[in-house]
Structure formats: structure tokens, C-alpha cells
Amino acid sequence: MLKRTHHCGELRLEHDTQTVVVSGWVNSYRDHGNLVFVDLRDRNGLVQLVFDPEADSECHKTARNLRCEWVIAAKGIVRPRGEGLENPKLATGQIEILVTELQVLNTSKTPPFEIDAAEQVNEELRLQYRYIDLRRMDMLDKLSVRHRVTKIVRDYYDENGFWEIETPMLGKSTPEGARDFLVPSRLCQGAFYALPQSPQLFKQILMVANTDKYFQIVRCFRDEDPRADRQAEFTQIDVEMSFVDADDVMSMNEGVIRRVFKEILDVDIPNPVPRISYQQAVDEYGIDRPDMRFEMKLKDISDIAKESTFKVFTSTVEKGGIVKGLCAPGGAKYSRSDIEKTLTAFVGEYGAKGLAWMKIEKNEQGHVVPKSSISKFFNDEQLAQLLERFDANEGDLILLVADKPDAANKALAPLRVRLGRELELFDPNEFKFVWVVDFPLFEWNEDQKRYDSLHHPFTCPVEEDMGKLETDPANICSQAYDMVVNGSEIGGGSVRIHNPQVQAKVFDLLNISKKQAEDRFGFFLKALEYGAPPHGGIAFGLDRLVMLLTGTENIRDVIAFPKTQRGQCLMTNAPSDVDQAQLDELNLRVQKHLHQIEGDA
């Protein structure tokens, strides 16, 4: 076999007259009868091969039979293309290789779709033939970015004294949080491992073990329904540090993100990354992961609305709800039908029962007035107050939701993002980073009549709120922090509880009994009793990070072998039925086999 001397994509004018060997796949061929041109593709790019019978007739004969995706090696001389024959679309477009020796290393069936296709091919087919799909340069580029990110991450943490330490994939099931993926044990029949949802407890125990600074690029598993930005199997950049406070963790770890964005995109992230409190984020953006690329902040107008004669508003406020909304600059261009059908249905998906609107227009006297089905319920003074509250101008659109505070925010936050995008209120190529801090430790779960952790149960309260564990748990501020970019959470973490009594108290408030805590976390509580240092950490979602860096909204595009919405791998057909012998060995009995279930249907 001819041994490659250069990659296709790297050849330039400076290689003129050199004899080179390139290997790769036939991207396309143009047979002119006498001259044959082949664009050869490898990981680095394309280069044009020329087959001229006068240079080598044997080669030329073979070249005429080449087909797309055949694998070849070619030896030849690099030469500049003639005047006017350069191809500006190719990085190697200044040169070509006049081939003198050609080896066909493998043939290929005609691929099920074209690698070059400008058209967007059905993803189902792409996933079945993932090895062909990944040959496409934009897919390879994404894999390349992913590789470079992990390399930068490893270098950064190494330079800062972190050790990469692996934690088990076969772990202990903890029923809190997401559903576990379970793995039956053969040696301990009837017992199950769980795949890790995160290495949380192991990394904290590593701190107890004096590893001091740990990181890991680690696969995590959550058996929940996927989304465009969520897979059941995903990768986390997991970090933990000893003898640190929240500021230490944030500054150390925004550093790695800063380096990644600088090196991959040449984007400068402000130092330090600005912070916003959870409360401010919820008040102004309706969500704890605000998209800060544009303003259009939410305003609470309950005080004005409750004085109106609009029953929906007044009764909502009376019942402890709020009337909250936003003012979309230029939003008056939406038609009444856009608002009352499309936008109302949109907020309806998030549980909002209605959407009140006011278009700001000029009347015959030239005064700015709201035009709306509900303005008649407000007197002039109240209308003026509304316009002032929203700083509303002619051509704007005020949209209002009346509901319980959580419900109103839940509808308004996505509405704000949608309008921001539709009205082009931000530059889609911009990145706005923010730390969301000062999260409450708990939120009250009305259904279960108990507290839930906002982050996880190992998050430490701020020092001054420790006393409230006994008296006022609802108002404890935690030492947690989330890194948010453009409305997407890319990481989150906290300073952890290192005192076993405090940890026990938190479990108590979460309504986890002493016995349950012992059963599920006994090993961890025990570790805390043997000199756990103060510690904290963070985890970044690698997949989402790469999505941002490559500008894709589809998480499957940044994972080499992703799964579908039903958790299947279309290439391998996992998950699949297993042999009875395998089940017998595990002492498992399946009530209904896959083929039976499919047979029923």
C-alpha cells in the first residue's frame, strides 16, 4: 500500500513540484474521456487529482472506473493549476496533483445519500448510516471541535493542579432525581447497579480522600425523555475542589470556558463573568436561565391591574396571583390574529390561560394610546401608568399574563425569548454569559407537602442562613451557581455541605427519613464524619457547550452515535431482545419480550 505523506486538505502552492501520496475517499469524479478529475476527501479536506493518459495511461484507465466513496491512495506531483483554473471554493484550490500511481484500496456500494448533499437528508437515514453521515465535513468539523474542547479542558485543569480521576459506571441506585438506568448483577442475583446520573457523591468523597482538585470528562445517564438539547446518555465536565468558597470555584471554572471560547471561536468572555441573583433573573426574565442578549424585561403590573375593572386581573391579584408582562418593541406589527391565535396558543402550551394585549398607537390628536380589547377596563391615569411602567412607545406591543407567579413566569419566559428572536432584538452570533447566584436552598413542594432541593441535597446554605435550617427553611440562600449562556444553562454547581449534622438536617427537611438516608447515602454520610474538608465544585454539559460552539440546536449533531427519541440506536438497533440463556444467568424473567410486544401491535 502506498503510504500517505500528506493530508488532502493541507496541500498548498508551497508544495509545488513535490511528489506526495494522499489517501482518502473519492468525493466526486469528472471524466472528460481523456482527462479525469477526482476530488479526493480525507479528514482535512479535498484536493483535486488529475489523471492524464500522457502522464500514466494505466492510472488513467483505472481512474475512469473510480466511483464515489471508493477508497484510494494516489501518488503524484503537486503542481499549480493553470491561469484561471483555480477553484476559490477549495482551500487547496490553487494546486492539483498529477497522479502517476493509483491504488484502489477498497470499493464502495453507492451510498444511500450523497455526502456532498446541499439538501438536508432525513435524519433517520443519517443515523442508520452514521458512518457515512459523519464523513460529511460539517459533521467532522463538529467532532473536531468536540475533541479540541476536551483537549483544552484537560490541559487547563492539568495546568491548575487538577487530577483526572475515573469514578465507577456501575453504581448504586438512588431513587431521587431522574430515573436510573439499571444493570442487573450476575454475581449478586436480584440486585442491580445503576449507571451514574452524575459522579456527585464520588467526587465529594474524593475530596474527603485528599485528592484536593479533581476533574473528569464523564458519561452520565438519565432515563428520561430526550429533547432537542437532551440525550439520556450525555457527557459532563465534572469538577470538584477542596478548601474553596463559591468565588474560588466560579473564577477557576469560568477560566476554562473563557479559554475554550477564545481558542475555538476567538470570542472574549468578560473577566469576571457578570452575575445576577436568582430573584432578579426570575423577576426580570421569568426564568433562572435568562437570555441576556436583549432587554425586554418582564414587569409586574399587579398594583395597576388590581385597580382596573377587568375581572380576570382583579380576581387573580385578589387570589395572590400577579399580572405580569412585557413590552415588545415594534410588536404592534403582529396582527390581532397573530396575537390572539398564534401567541395565545404558544403561551397556552406553557399553561397560561390567556394573553392580554395592547398595541401602542397614535390617535388622531397625535397622542400615544393603547389599542386593545382590554383598555376599556383601565382609566386614563392607569393607562398612563402602564405605558410608563413598560416605557412603551408607538409601535410597541404590551402582552400580559395573569396567573400565580410561577405560572405567569413559566409562560412569559419562553414568550420573551420567542419575541426577542422574531423581532430580531439580538445578534444571533453573540454570546452573553452570566452567573446566576443566590439560589434559594429549597422550594416548597405543595403536592408532597415538603421541601425540594433546588439544586441537589448536598448544596450548602450560606453561612449566615445556617440558623434558618431550624426556623425558616424557605428563605435560606444557598451557595449554588449556574453558568448561563444565551438562555441556556451550560453548567452549575455549589459549595457542598461538609458537616454531617448539617447534611442530616437537610435530608430531614427533604422528608428523607434517617433510615432512608442511611440506606441510600449512608456511605457518604459516614465519609463526611472522617474529616471532610470544605469543598465545592461544578459540572458543565459538554454536549451543550459544543452545540453553542458549533452553532447547532440539535444535540445529536455533536454526538457521534446518538439515540432517537425512543432511546434507540438506529445503526445497531439497541436496545434489543436478549437470549433466554443470558436472562437465566441473571436469574431474570421478562414478562413480555420485545418481539411479543411488537407482535401485539
Added chain:
RNA sequence: GGGGCCGUAGCUCAAUUGGUUAGAGCAUCGGACUGUCGAUCCGAAGGUUGAGGGUUCGAGUCCCUUCGGCCUCGCCA
């Protein structure tokens, strides 16, 4: 578990109100061609319209069931 969109040739898409033999571009196969680069020109082949059932003189089109993909609500401490 709920809601929505989609499924026609290898790929991307057409097909009027239910009406003749389901078309086009690309890919494929054969031929021509010395400078192409989304090559060009000539020709050929390619279809159980995801599957099953129903209505009808007649179904890609309407109805029912079902399979699959995507988006989404719930879910994701």
C-alpha cells in the same frame, strides 16, 4: 402519558376538487467529450405512495388503525 408536524423513486421534492400510464432535479447504469470543479451533452433504468383496513365506479389524496422520525408539555433532585 398528552399535543403538534412529517412519511411518495437511492436522496430532495411535485402530483389542481378524489379522476388517464404517479412526475422533476440530483444520484445510479450505458455512451460521448482534453481543464473540469454542483462538469456538460445523449440515452436507460428506477415506485407495494411507511404498513394494514375502510368509503368510492375510481384513493398518493378522504376515514379508521398501526409503525417510524422530529418538535413539544409533563418529566429531567
